[in-house]
Amino acid sequence: MKKKLFLISMMFVATSSAWAQGSLNKQQYAEDSKRAATRYADDKKLCADETSSASRMQCLRDAKTEYNNALATAKANATQTAVKPLSSKSEPMCADCGKVIAVDVSDKEGDGSALGVIAGGVAGALLGNQVGGGTGRDLATIAGAAGGAFAGHKIEQRVKSSKVWTVTVQYDNGSKNSFQFDHEPGLISGDLVKNNGNTIVRR
Incomplete structure (x- = not known):
């Protein structure tokens, strides 16, 4: 009888954990989707500043691709249901770990010759x-x-101008740092990252 009660209790704990994880994943997906939509709207405004219709169309296509990629990433993150095991020992703080708090796109003026x-x-x-x-x-x-x-x-x-992506990271210890990319870094606000040499990667 005691064994049966123990098994029922374990099943209840597992079900509760899965339900709680599912709720957190839905909330995270909603937040990530909102951030992606906001960024997409900002990118479309930048595209309106392009000088030619061809450049504007290409810019809009690139912005749409980035938006779709951000949604796909948010969906992939939401499907992860792994729950960290409980531990009596507190994990040491990762000095090189942080979270993306902003991703800005700007135009960098080229060098004249x-x-x-x-x-x-x-x-x-x-x-x-x-x-x-x-x-x-x-x-x-x-x-x-x-x-x-x-x-x-x-x-x-x-003519030689190019786009620059500036990613601002807030580390777990409270400090901040910014990293510049000459290509789409594939990161959005809320992503967990860590230092990798002179740049950052997803963790």
């Missing part, structure tokens, strides 16, 4: 040379060259 300055200067000088005559033409040529060089430099910087 002498080629852009020279090409812009030549184009500006040619345009300036078409204005006026004599000393006025010389001044217009010089001004055109200077303005063209500056414009050429800026145009080259914009």
